Amino acid sequence: ATVAYDFNVSWVTANPDGLVERQVIGINGQWPPPRIDAQVGDRLVVNLLNSLGDEDTSLHFHGLFMNGSTHMDGASMVSQCPIPRGASFTYDFTIDQPGTYWYHSHTQGQYPDGFRGPFIIHDPKTPFQYDEELVLTVSDWYHERMSALQPRFMSKYNPTGAEPVPNSALMNDTQDLTIPMIPERTYLFRMANIGAFAGQYIWIEDHNMTVVEMDGVYVHPTETIMVYLSAAQRCSFLLKAKKETSRNFPIIASMDTTLFDTIPPSLNPNVTSYLLYNKTAPMPSPSPLKSFTPLDDTHLRPRDNLDILPLPDQTITLNISMSNLASGANYAFFNNITYVSPLVPTLYTVLSSPNTSEITNNPSIYGTYTHPYILPHNSINQLVLNNLDTGRHPFHLHGHNFQILHRSGADEGPWSRSANNSAYNHKAPMRRDTLVVEPNGNAVLRFKADNPGVWLFHCHIEWHMISGLAVTFVEAPEVLQQSLQIPEDHFSACKRQDGKGSGN
Numbered sequence: 001a002t003v004a005y006d007f008n009v010s011w012v013t014a015n016p017d018g019l020v021e022r023q024v025i026g027i028n029g030q031w032p033p034p035r036i037d038a039q040v041g042d043r044l045v046v047n048l049l050n051s052l053g054d055e056d057t058s059l060h061f062h063g064l065f066m067n068g069s070t071h072m073d074g075a076s077m078v079s080q081c082p083i084p085r086g087a088s089f090t091y092d093f094t095i096d097q098p099g100t101y102w103y104h105s106h107t108q109g110q111y112p113d114g115f116r117g118p119f120i121i122h123d124p125k126t127p128f129q130y131d132e133e134l135v136l137t138v139s140d141w142y143h144e145r146m147s148a149l150q151p152r153f154m155s156k157y158n159p160t161g162a163e164p165v166p167n168s169a170l171m172n173d174t175q176d177l178t179i180p181m182i183p184e185r186t187y188l189f190r191m192a193n194i195g196a197f198a199g200q201y202i203w204i205e206d207h208n209m210t211v212v213e214m215d216g217v218y219v220h221p222t223e224t225i226m227v228y229l230s231a232a233q234r235c236s237f238l239l240k241a242k243k244e245t246s247r248n249f250p251i252i253a254s255m256d257t258t259l260f261d262t263i264p265p266s267l268n269p270n271v272t273s274y275l276l277y278n279k280t281a282p283m284p285s286p287s288p289l290k291s292f293t294p295l296d297d298t299h300l301r302p303r304d305n306l307d308i309l310p311l312p313d314q315t316i317t318l319n320i321s322m323s324n325l326a327s328g329a330n331y332a333f334f335n336n337i338t339y340v341s342p343l344v345p346t347l348y349t350v351l352s353s354p355n356t357s358e359i360t361n362n363p364s365i366y367g368t369y370t371h372p373y374i375l376p377h378n379s380i381n382q383l384v385l386n387n388l389d390t391g392r393h394p395f396h397l398h399g400h401n402f403q404i405l406h407r408s409g410a411d412e413g414p415w416s417r418s419a420n421n422s423a424y425n426h427k428a429p430m431r432r433d434t435l436v437v438e439p440n441g442n443a444v445l446r447f448k449a450d451n452p453g454v455w456l457f458h459c460h461i462e463w464h465m466i467s468g469l470a471v472t473f474v475e476a477p478e479v480l481q482q483s484l485q486i487p488e489d490h491f492s493a494c495k496r497q498d499g500k501g502s503g504n
């Protein structure tokens with residue numbers, strides 16, 4: 001079936017934490033933005049009209065592989081020009097993955113202003129049983145617009161690169177959520193962290209969660225009492241409602257404050273919602289926690305038992321660091337290169353280059369500051385991430401998920417094959433599309449380049465994205481040149497009313 005949405009994107013006001021009313025990016029005059037629902041096999045069409053008036057925009061469908069439609073990936077200046085104010089653009093692609101996803105603006109620093117929402121892809125052949133499905137988003141929240149926060153963050157007066165600390169946390173874009181429970185029903189909770197910065201610990205008092213999916217990958221059911229979702233991660237779990245209905249139970253999302261340089265005394269890092277069993281019973285305060293011990297995602301097993309990929313054809317080592325540029329402002333680096341948006345979307349550069357392998361396989365034509373790597377068609381690629389920074393980073397790969405071969409704890413330093421080889425997950429390693437790498441730790445990932453396209457790999461903390469923590473994977477450029485068909489109106493986003501070229 002074709003599922004169509006019209007998204008008229010404009011500024012509206014909202015006050016989701018009851019503290020400050022502010023401008024947010026709404027859809028069709030509403031905020032929170034609507035959920036997108038589709039089924040595996042559907043064609044999704046989103047007609048987007050940019051009525052923001054003062055900003056360009058674009059829309060990314062996080063976690064979708066966009067197989068054969070890399071030009072619909074929505075990343076500004078990677079797969080398209082940002083959609084100018086007053087213009088429209090149609091996203092149109094076929095969905096072939098079930099699971100819990102989300103959509104968000106992929107134009108510089110824009111989605112924390114509210115342009116993000118859940119995207120659920122239903123599966124007629126779900127490999128587990130439940131009675132009812134609930135969608136739960138968690139996110140951090142700022143009281144100011146990104147247009148006010150960004151210049152302060154990227155200023156020479158902020159030489160340590162301290163990220164703005166969120167003002168509060170939200171669940172389903174509110175702080176006032178109750179979830180009615182029917183006794184003994186089995187619920188499928190689909191959770192997504194759609195925030196800009198903070199990871200979130202999530203737990204429910206006196207209830208176990210049976211995790212069945214992470215980032216769209218079905219896993220062997222695994223019980224836990226707490227999950228951690230970084231910005232952009234998703235997970236779904238089964239929860240069996242109690243038989244007894246005398247009391248209500250808190251469900252808590254708690255921001256990972258180790259990411260924050262300072263914790264303002266006024267900050268409440270938690271948002272508490274309730275499993276509502278009994279309307280006349282009180283809403284108890286959450287009990288104090290003894291420790292935060294979430295489920296270790298690297299120890300989950302994918303339900304398809306897909307074995308480890310063969311040895312890599314290519315290993316890309318990326319060292320992550322943060323440092324000051326000459327301007328005094330803090331930037332983020334992979335191998336001492338900070339990503340800068342090109343003037344032409346990298347995908348167009350691929351398509352307009354002479355089709356000879358000497359040219360298409362020469363990364364320099366894609367621009368030094370896009371930090372491009374060529375992934376040969378069907379090659380096995382290994383990413384070694386060495387986090388030389390003192391913060392946790394959630395890294396996200398577009399167009400793929402990756403096998404997690406290894407992830408170290410904090411402070412174990414860079415990956416060393418001799419020291420750590422035995423630590424590989426050899427049997428059916430977990431796959432996800434977003435992985436947290438610990439401070440001064442490392443991770444080893446593997447994936448097959450079976451999806452021709454231009455794909456970003458980046459930190460999903462929006463502050464780090466705008467400070468350049470991204471690289472570009474140009475995957476099978478010659479295949480794109482031979483077979484990718486892009487509709488004419490795709491290019492119209494690059495033409496502005498004022499005749500000037502687009503860009504960030």
Ligand code: C2O
Binds near residue numbers: 062063075106458460
């Ligand atoms: Cu959630 Cu580059 O994306």
